[in-house]
Amino acid sequence: MLSAAGFAKTWKYIELFKEGLVCTVSLSALTVLFGFFLALFLAVFRLSDINVFRFLSRESQWRLREKGGFVYAASRFNPVSFLATVYVEIFRATPMLVQLFFIYYVLFAGVELPSFKLFGFIRFDRFVPGVVALALNSGAYLCEIIRAGIQSIDGGQTEAARSLGLSQWQNMRFVVLPQAVKNILPAIANEFVTIIKESSICYTIGVQEIMYAVASTKGATYRIAEPLVIATVIYFCLTFPTSKIIAYFERRMSRGDKR
Amino acid sequence: MATRDNIIQVKDLKKHYNQGKIKALDGVTVDIQRGDVMVVIGPSGSGKSTFLRSLNLLEEPTGGSIHFGGMDITKKKSKDANGNLVKVNINLHRQKMGMVFQHFNLFPHMTILDNMTLAPVQVKGMKKDEAEEKAKHLLERVGLGDRANAYPIQLSGGQKQRIAIVRALMMEPEVMLFDEPTSALDPEMVGEVLEVMKELARGGMTMVVVTHEMGFAREVGNRVLFMDHGQLLEQGTPAEIFDHPQHPRLHDFLSKVL
Ligand SMILES: Nc1ncnc2c1ncn2[C@@H]1O[C@H](COP(=O)(O)OP(=O)(O)OP(=O)(O)O)[C@@H](O)[C@H]1O
Ligand SMILES: [Mg+2]
Numbered sequence: 001m002l003s004a005a006g007f008a009k010t011w012k013y014i015e016l017f018k019e020g021l022v023c024t025v026s027l028s029a030l031t032v033l034f035g036f037f038l039a040l041f042l043a044v045f046r047l048s049d050i051n052v053f054r055f056l057s058r059e060s061q062w063r064l065r066e067k068g069g070f071v072y073a074a075s076r077f078n079p080v081s082f083l084a085t086v087y088v089e090i091f092r093a094t095p096m097l098v099q100l101f102f103i104y105y106v107l108f109a110g111v112e113l114p115s116f117k118l119f120g121f122i123r124f125d126r127f128v129p130g131v132v133a134l135a136l137n138s139g140a141y142l143c144e145i146i147r148a149g150i151q152s153i154d155g156g157q158t159e160a161a162r163s164l165g166l167s168q169w170q171n172m173r174f175v176v177l178p179q180a181v182k183n184i185l186p187a188i189a190n191e192f193v194t195i196i197k198e199s200s201i202c203y204t205i206g207v208q209e210i211m212y213a214v215a216s217t218k219g220a221t222y223r224i225a226e227p228l229v230i231a232t233v234i235y236f237c238l239t240f241p242t243s244k245i246i247a248y249f250e251r252r253m254s255r256g257d258k259r
Numbered sequence: 260m261a262t263r264d265n266i267i268q269v270k271d272l273k274k275h276y277n278q279g280k281i282k283a284l285d286g287v288t289v290d291i292q293r294g295d296v297m298v299v300i301g302p303s304g305s306g307k308s309t310f311l312r313s314l315n316l317l318e319e320p321t322g323g324s325i326h327f328g329g330m331d332i333t334k335k336k337s338k339d340a341n342g343n344l345v346k347v348n349i350n351l352h353r354q355k356m357g358m359v360f361q362h363f364n365l366f367p368h369m370t371i372l373d374n375m376t377l378a379p380v381q382v383k384g385m386k387k388d389e390a391e392e393k394a395k396h397l398l399e400r401v402g403l404g405d406r407a408n409a410y411p412i413q414l415s416g417g418q419k420q421r422i423a424i425v426r427a428l429m430m431e432p433e434v435m436l437f438d439e440p441t442s443a444l445d446p447e448m449v450g451e452v453l454e455v456m457k458e459l460a461r462g463g464m465t466m467v468v469v470t471h472e473m474g475f476a477r478e479v480g481n482r483v484l485f486m487d488h489g490q491l492l493e494q495g496t497p498a499e500i501f502d503h504p505q506h507p508r509l510h511d512f513l514s515k516v517l
Contacts, residue, residue: 160365
C-alpha cells in the first residue's frame with residue numbers, strides 16, 4: 001500500500017498539490033462571499049412582510065379582518081417569501097453533485113466563458129461554474145443561519161426602530177442585521193470549513209483543486225494511497241486550525257456578552 | 260368633529276384576537292388634548308399596552324379609528340385637513356409620536372450618540388454634526404452629558420431609560436407614549452426617570468403614560484383612565500379617580516395597589 005518509493009514518485013507532482021491548495025482556498029473563499037450575500041437576500045425575503053393578497057383580509061376601508069379562516073390565511077400569502085423558501089428547500093434536499101452537474105452541463109452549456117487561466121493555472125471556464133454551484137448551494141444553508149440570527153434579535157429592537165419612524169428596510173439595515181451578523185459569525189465560519197471540504201466535489205467538472213491533484217498524480221504514477229495521504233494532510237491543516245480559531249473567538253464573544 | 264385642542268381622537272377602538280375570542284381592546288373611545296398628561300391604569304392584561312401600542316400602530320386595530328393630525332391613521336387612505344384623500348404614511352406619523360418602552364430597547368451595537376442620531380439622520384435627513392450637537396444638548400439636560408460615547412451595556416437601568424426618552428425627543432414628537440417606563444428599574448432608579456418625565460410635562464409635552472406609579476399619576480397627571488378587560492371603565496382627574504372612584508372594579512383595583 002504505502003511505500004517510500006510511492007511517496008518519492010508522488011512528491012515529483014507536489015507542485016500540483018500546491019496549485020490545488022490555492023485553488024481550493026480561493027474557491028471556498030469566493031463561495032462564502034457570494035453565498036453570504038445571496039443568503040442575506042434570501043433570509044430577508046423569507047422574513048419579509050409582503051402580502052400581495054392583503055386586500056383579501058380587508059373589509060371596507062382597508063380595515064383588518066380578524067385572524068382565522070381560509071381567507072385570512074390566503075391573505076397572508078407572501079410570494080417573495082414562498083419563492084425564497086422553495087429555493088432553500090430544493091437546494092438543501094438534493095445532492096450537491098446533481099446541482100453541480102446541472103449548473104456545469106446545463107446552465108453553463110450555452111455560456112461561452114473566456115478560457116484564460118487564473119494565477120496562470122486555474123481554468124476559468126471550470127472555476128466559475130464551480131463557484132456558482134457551491135455558492136448557490138451554500139447560500140441555501142447560510143440563509144437558514146442568517147434567518148435564525150435575525151429571529152434571535154429581540155422584537156423590542158424593531159419596535160423601537162419603527163416607533164422612531166424608521167422604515168422596515170432601514171430597521172433591517174441599521175438595527176437588526178448588524179446585530180444578527182455579529183451573533184452568527186461563528187456559524188458562518190463553520191460553514192466556511194464545510195465548504196473547504198465540500199469543494200472537493202468540483203474536481204468532477206475539472207476544477208484543479210486538491211482532489212484534482214490526487215487524480216492527476218494517480219494517472220501519472222499509478223499510485224493512489226500516497227496522493228490521498230497528502231490530500232488528507234492538506235485538508236486537515238486547512239480545516240482544523242480554522243475550527244480551533246472559530247471556537248476561540250466563540251468563547252471570547254460569549255464571555256463578552258455575560259459581562 | 261375635531262376641535263382645535265384635540266391632538267388624538269380614538270373612537271370605538273377594538274383589537275380582537277382569535278376571531279374575537281380574546282378582546283384585548285373592546286371599544287375604547289377617548290380624546291387626547293394637546294398638553295394632556297394622561298395616565299392609564301388598570302390590572303394586568305386589561306389592555307393598557309395594547310391601547311398605547313395601537314396609538315402608533317405597533318398593533319394594528321381590528322376596529323374603530325384613530326385620528327391624529329386630522330387623519331385617520333388606521334386607514335390606508337384618509338382625508339387630510341384640506342379634505343383631500345391622501346395615502347396614510349405610518350412612518351411619518353410615528354415620527355411625531357415618541358415611544359418609551361419598559362425594557363428601554365436601546366440599540367446595543369451603537370454608542371449613545373449613534374442611538375440618538377440614527378433616526379434624525381436617516382429618517383429626517385438631518386446633518387450628522389447637527390444631530391450630534393442636538394443630542395449632546397439633550398444629554399446635558401438629563402445629566403448624562405459625559406456618556407455620549409458609552410455603549411448601552413455600560414449604563415445603569417435608570418440611565419438607559421433616560422437615554423431612551425431623549426432618543427425619542429430627538430425626533431421632536433408632538434406626543435410621547437410611555438409603557439411602564441419604570442417597571443423594569445431598581446427602586447432607587449425610579450425617581451431619576453420620573454423626574455425627567457415631570458420635566459417634560461412641565462414643558463407642555465402631550466404624554467400618555469401607562470404606569471403603576473400612583474404617586475406620579477396623582478402629582479403629574481391631569482387625566483387618569485382606568486381600564487379593565489379591554490374597556491375604558493372610568494376616566495377623570497386624579498382627584499376624581501383616586502378620591503371618589505365610582506366603578507366597583509376601580510374600587511377593587513385601588514384597594515389592591517394603594
Ligand atoms: N398576540 C396576542 N395574541 C393573543 N392575545 C393577546 C396577544 N397580545 C395580547 N393579548 C391579550 O390581550 C390582553 C391585553 O394585553 P395587554 O398587554 O394590553 O395588557 P396590559 O394591560 O398591558 O397588561 P400588563 O399590565 O401585564 O402589561 C391580554 O389578555 C393578553 O393576553
Ligand atoms: Mg403592558
